[in-house]
Amino acid sequence: MTSSILHRIPIQPPIAREAKGIYITLEDGNVFIDACGGALVTAVGHCHPTVIRAIEEQIGKLTFLWSMSVSNSPAEELAKLLVEDSDGAFNAATFYNGGSESVEAAMKVTKQYFFQKNEPQRVKFIARERSYHGDTISTLSLTGGNPYTAPFNDLYDKEHFHRVSAVYPFRNAAKAGGDAAYVASLIRELDDKFQELGPDTVCAFIAEPIAGAGLGIVKAPDGYFEGVRKICDKYGALLIYDEVLCGQGRLGTTHAWQSLGGKDRAVRPDLQTIGKCLGGGYAPIAALLFSQKVSDGIKINGNWLRHGHTYSNHILSCTAALAVQRLIKSENLLENVNAIGPYIEKKLKLSLKDSDLAPFVADIRGGGTLWGIEFSLEFVGKIAGFFPIFCYQENLLAVAVPGTPPNDDLSFSGIGDYTSIAPPFNVSKEEVDMIIEKFSRALRNTLKSLQLL
Numbered sequence: 001m002t003s004s005i006l007h008r009i010p011i012q013p014p015i016a017r018e019a020k021g022i023y024i025t026l027e028d029g030n031v032f033i034d035a036c037g038g039a040l041v042t043a044v045g046h047c048h049p050t051v052i053r054a055i056e057e058q059i060g061k062l063t064f065l066w067s068m069s070v071s072n073s074p075a076e077e078l079a080k081l082l083v084e085d086s087d088g089a090f091n092a093a094t095f096y097n098g099g100s101e102s103v104e105a106a107m108k109v110t111k112q113y114f115f116q117k118n119e120p121q122r123v124k125f126i127a128r129e130r131s132y133h134g135d136t137i138s139t140l141s142l143t144g145g146n147p148y149t150a151p152f153n154d155l156y157d158k159e160h161f162h163r164v165s166a167v168y169p170f171r172n173a174a175k176a177g178g179d180a181a182y183v184a185s186l187i188r189e190l191d192d193k194f195q196e197l198g199p200d201t202v203c204a205f206i207a208e209p210i211a212g213a214g215l216g217i218v219k220a221p222d223g224y225f226e227g228v229r230k231i232c233d234k235y236g237a238l239l240i241y242d243e244v245l246c247g248q249g250r251l252g253t254t255h256a257w258q259s260l261g262g263k264d265r266a267v268r269p270d271l272q273t274i275g276k277c278l279g280g281g282y283a284p285i286a287a288l289l290f291s292q293k294v295s296d297g298i299k300i301n302g303n304w305l306r307h308g309h310t311y312s313n314h315i316l317s318c319t320a321a322l323a324v325q326r327l328i329k330s331e332n333l334l335e336n337v338n339a340i341g342p343y344i345e346k347k348l349k350l351s352l353k354d355s356d357l358a359p360f361v362a363d364i365r366g367g368g369t370l371w372g373i374e375f376s377l378e379f380v381g382k383i384a385g386f387f388p389i390f391c392y393q394e395n396l397l398a399v400a401v402p403g404t405p406p407n408d409d410l411s412f413s414g415i416g417d418y419t420s421i422a423p424p425f426n427v428s429k430e431e432v433d434m435i436i437e438k439f440s441r442a443l444r445n446t447l448k449s450l451q452l453l
C-alpha cells in the first residue's frame, strides 16, 4: 500500500484495526501489546466502554462551540474537577489541543501576568538542559537544539530562552559529593543564572517535576524543588511545572510533584501544564492550571486572558477527558497505580538486573506506572536503534531513545540509551508479567544481534 501521509518515521507504520486495554489489533489480525501507551498516553487503556459511552452521548448533542462566544458544560465541569482535585494549588484551568500548545500558553500567560504587573522588562525564561517541552519553535527554544532537531536549530530564540544543567543524580550526585551537595550546586547554578541574566528580566523557571523524554524518567533529589521555589520567590519570577508527561496520576498521585519525597512534598508551582493522562488518548487535549496568584494577575483591572485557539476548551475533547478523570476516581485507579508500581519495579529488577542482562542495564527508575530503563553507557548509541525492532518481533510496541556520550569537557557525564514502560493505570499483574517477559526477550535478542551477548 502506498500511503499519502508523510510519516514521521522512515517506514510505513502498520495500520491498526481496533484496540482494547493494552492490546492493539492490526489490519492483518496480528495483536500487539502497547507497553508504553504510545507516547505514555493511555491512562485507562484503549477503548474503555465508559469513556466511549460518554463521547458517543455527547456527539449526539453538541460537537463544537467557539470558546469566545459560548462555553460548554464538559469544559466547565472538567475545570471544576481539576481545581477541586488540586489541594488548593490551582483555581482555574484552560484547555488546549496538546502539550506543546499548553506550554506555549504557560509562557504567554506568564508574559501577560508581568505585563499587567508593570514589569514588562521580564522577558526571559530559564529551562533545564535535556528537558522536553514540545516540538514547536518556542518550546524547542526553551530546550535548545539537538542533533535530531538540526534543521530548525537556527530558528530558536536565544535571547529570551536560557538553560541551567539537567538534574540527573544517577551519574552526577556521587561526583558532586552526594545528593545534598548536588542539590546545593544546582540551586547555586540557578541563582547564578538569574544574576547573569539580570534577576528582574526573568519571567519564569520551567521544569518537569519528573524529567521524561529527554532523560528517561528522572526524579530530582529531595530539596531540589524547595531550593528552586526559594530562588524564584527571591527574584519575583514564576515557577512553571510541565507535567504533560508525568502528571494526572502516572506516579500514583494526581500531580507528580505530590509524589516527590521529603521536603519537596509541598512545593507548588504558579502555573502547571498537564496533557497525556488528562484525556488518556481519547481526544487531543492538554490543560494549563493557574494558581490563584496568576489568575488574579490575569484578571486585574478588568483584564482577561489574551491567549487561545479555535479549538480551545473543545467540547468533545473535554467530554473525553472528563470521562477519563471520573473513571480514574470511580474505579480508584490511583490505588492500582500505587500497588502495581513496586510490582513493576520488582519484576524489572528480577528480569534485567538479576540475570545475564545485568551488565547491559545501568539503572531502573521511576514509580507508579512510569518506569525508565537506562542501558549501560558503554553501549551508548547501539541499543536504541534495534531494541524497538526486536520488541516488534515479540508483538510489543516500545520506544527507545539513543543516549549521549560524556562531553569532552566533562560537564555532562553522559547517558546511556534508554526506554520506558508506562502501562495504563488499570494494568493487571499478569499483563505486567507478559510485558516484562517480552521486553527481556527483545533485549536479549537485540544484544545477540549486536554480538554483545
Ligand SMILES: Cc1ncc(COP(=O)(O)O)c(C=O)c1O
Pocket (backbone or CB within 6 Å): 039, 098, 099, 100, 101, 103, 132, 133, 134, 135, 208, 212, 213, 242, 243, 244, 245, 246, 275
Ligand atoms: C513534558 C512534556 N511537555 C510537553 C510535551 C509536548 O506535548 P505534545 O506532543 O502533546 O505537543 C511533551 C511530549 O512528550 C512532554 O513530555
